[in-house]
Amino acid sequence: GDYSTRMSERRADELGQLTRDINRLGSTLEASQSSRKRLLADVSHELRTPLTVLSGELEALKDGLREFDETQLESLDQEVRRLRYLVDDLYELSVSDVGGLRYQFVAVDLTGALQNVIGGMRKRAAVQGIELGLSINPDVVGLTIAADVQRIDQLLQNLLQNSLAYT
Numbered sequence: 001g002d003y004s005t006r007m008s009e010r011r012a013d014e015l016g017q018l019t020r021d022i023n024r025l026g027s028t029l030e031a032s033q034s035s036r037k038r039l040l041a042d043v044s045h046e047l048r049t050p051l052t053v054l055s056g057e058l059e060a061l062k063d064g065l066r067e068f069d070e071t072q073l074e075s076l077d078q079e080v081r082r083l084r085y086l087v088d089d090l091y092e093l094s095v096s097d098v099g100g101l102r103y104q105f106v107a108v109d110l111t112g113a114l115q116n117v118i119g120g121m122r123k124r125a126a127v128q129g130i131e132l133g134l135s136i137n138p139d140v141v142g143l144t145i146a147a148d149v150q151r152i153d154q155l156l157q158n159l160l161q162n163s164l165a166y167t
């Protein structure tokens with residue numbers, strides 16, 4: 001598990017090449033291990049956010065501070081969906097360890113994806129006194145990217161939720 005050790009690369013023959021390859025492998029494994037640790041920290045952070053929101057909203061409902069209505073139900077459902085996506089991501093990460101992680105890259109209308117995410121967050125933002133809108137340069141028509149629909153949606157939701165949380 002300690003990939004920081006490197007060997008001397010002074011030789012110019014096959015053993016020298018093998019030494020360089022082993023050192024390169026050590027560097028790659030070290031970077032991979034570091035990346036995995038960052039990913040686990042990020043995932044745990046991402047899991048905390050919807051759990052905190054769900055917990056706070058449920059407490060407010062139980063304490064009678066908020067009435068249970070369609071807006072509350074939609075907000076709770078959105079957080080549950082977000083948790084489901086994150087748990088699915090953890091599963092896919094474990095599958096990736098055995099070479100099974102797959103993305104389905106398709107043409108995604110980025111403007112439409114932004115409109116969907118903003119539309120789903122408008123009520124929540126309004127509760128905070130924030131009005132969400134989308135202003136698109138008319139010269140940018142049909143902004144299409146190759147992406148996994150679920151991942152791009154998750155990315156946009158995370159950005160918007162973090163923006164609302166800290167605004």
